[in-house]
Amino acid sequence: MGSQTHQPPQIPVIDLSLEDLKPGSASWLPTCNQIRHALEEYGCFVAKYDQLSPQLSTKLFSQSKDLFELPVETKKQNTSDEPYRGYIGPTKYMPLYESTAIEKATVLEEVHKFMNLMWPDGKDQFCEVVDSYAKLLGALNELTVEMLFESYGLRKHFPSLAASNSHLLRFLKYKQPQDTETTTIRFAAHTDINFATIVHQNDIGGLEVQAKDGTWISVEPQPSHFLIFAGQGMQVWSNDRIKACYHRVKVSAGNGERYSMGLFTFNNGVIQVPEELVDDKHPLLYKPFDSRGYIRFYISSDEAVKLNNPIKAFCGA
Numbered sequence: 001m002g003s004q005t006h007q008p009p010q011i012p013v014i015d016l017s018l019e020d021l022k023p024g025s026a027s028w029l030p031t032c033n034q035i036r037h038a039l040e041e042y043g044c045f046v047a048k049y050d051q052l053s054p055q056l057s058t059k060l061f062s063q064s065k066d067l068f069e070l071p072v073e074t075k076k077q078n079t080s081d082e083p084y085r086g087y088i089g090p091t092k093y094m095p096l097y098e099s100t101a102i103e104k105a106t107v108l109e110e111v112h113k114f115m116n117l118m119w120p121d122g123k124d125q126f127c128e129v130v131d132s133y134a135k136l137l138g139a140l141n142e143l144t145v146e147m148l149f150e151s152y153g154l155r156k157h158f159p160s161l162a163a164s165n166s167h168l169l170r171f172l173k174y175k176q177p178q179d180t181e182t183t184t185i186r187f188a189a190h191t192d193i194n195f196a197t198i199v200h201q202n203d204i205g206g207l208e209v210q211a212k213d214g215t216w217i218s219v220e221p222q223p224s225h226f227l228i229f230a231g232q233g234m235q236v237w238s239n240d241r242i243k244a245c246y247h248r249v250k251v252s253a254g255n256g257e258r259y260s261m262g263l264f265t266f267n268n269g270v271i272q273v274p275e276e277l278v279d280d281k282h283p284l285l286y287k288p289f290d291s292r293g294y295i296r297f298y299i300s301s302d303e304a305v306k307l308n309n310p311i312k313a314f315c316g317a
């Protein structure tokens with residue numbers, strides 16, 4: 001009788017650096033299918049993406065550190081008409097967490113506007129570094145979603161979705177716990193309410209994703225590794241073939257400060273389940289989904305947050 005070792009599940013790593021990753025190339029369809037399989041199984045995957053170099057990552061995280069060192073009054077000036085889009089300081093529930101964000105970050109003028117607000121006298125390299133970084137992550141998001149659509153035979157639907165996308169770039173920092181407490185959850189388990197998210201961790205990990213069997217899988221940082229999550233918008237579009245990924249962040253005392261980045265892709269239009277994704281095994285689960293209306297519903301109502309399945313309450317068929 002052989003002994004059985006139980007291997008914890010691993011998040012698939014998919015190489016999206018390949019130069020010929022274009023429709024019609026030998027690697028295109030197999031990679032599209034890998035993306036679909038990973039998203040259907042885990043709601044996420046790790047993209048290896050060398051186009052965003054380790055040098056650019058180092059420069060980006062150095063700018064992020066400078067940003068968080070600004071006085072809190074300056075950081076608070078980054079406000080937004082919409083909730084969760086500006087500066088978020090530490091709270092009772094998340095005392096070590098801080099973040100700030102640039103809306104429409106793939107547009108250079110928006111990066112400029114943000115820089116002028118934070119550093120009225122200018123800031124060396126901020127705009128060029130953040131602009132290159134945001135554009136590369138935006139391109140990684142578009143490539144992933146186009147390839148996912150292709151794997152369902154629905155690439156024709158991609159341009160109209162992409163035309164109403166916008167990208168929010170969030171800088172995140174977690175201070176290390178002062179006491180000797182052991183590893184603690186610092187960002188409670190949740191799914192993202194947008195369409196898709198890319199998370200990039202600096203040298204300190206902590207991000208965990210939940211597998212279908214309920215186990216938590218930790219995702220180790222690597223300079224050219226980017227974790228791509230399905231959000232609730234992707235869940236609706238896919239008619240539940242893909243489930244929004246549950247994830248959380250744990251931080252340990254003694255590890256140092258943790259920095260990460262998130263590119264949140266929002267769809268600002270109405271998402272409709274493609275008729276090709278509706279059949280006897282997959283009856284239609286959602287009415288046309290107004291993403292921004294959903295965010296207003298989700299944020300404005302205390303009840304929505306408590307609902308087991310707010311998206312079904314909002315637009316279930």
Ligand SMILES: O=C(O)CCC(=O)C(=O)O
Pocket residue numbers: 172187192199201207247249260261262
């Ligand atoms: O801090 C991280 O690495 C992830 C944060 C996150 O999940 C979020 O902002 O939605």
Ligand SMILES: [Fe+2]
Pocket residue numbers: 190191192197247
């Ligand atoms: Fe998240």
